[in-house]
Amino acid sequence: MKNVGIPRRLDELGRIVIPIDVRRALSLNERDTVMFFLDEKSRTVILKKEFPSCICCHAADSLRQLPHGIYVCESCLAQLS
Template identity: 55%
Template sequence: MKSTGIVRRLDELGRITLPIELRRNFDVNERDPLEIFVDDDKIILKKYNPADIFTGEDMDDLIDYKGKKVSRKSIIELAKLAGFEITEA
């Protein structure tokens, strides 16, 4: 892991400010969602990219169904598995 040499303190609400250099380098803008991971004693932040719940692939054509992201491709495959005849447009 590479050190940036930047140290930040948590405020009274547990927040930190990401330096502008990091936000620019990682294309993180105001209000962008960040995903939080834990790896042993490390906290890892990653810019959130929604993915299909079935394949895990990042996709542009995701549909929100009951709070879950599903691609059109997965929906078509599931419909075919369920026995529906699908004509793709």
């Protein structure tokens, strides 16, 4: 695991700013979804960029975006119709 060595403080609402170097390395843009993974034993949090996938079968190709940021692949959309 790479140590970027950029300390940040939590604000009063528990938020933290992700440094620009980290956002660039992960190709994070405004409004992207990220997942947090917690390893309680090592007290480590892992941040991962979430890529869109079908809400039904989790496929990542041939996606159509529905309202509220929901994605459905063409195959599942055809079955729902």
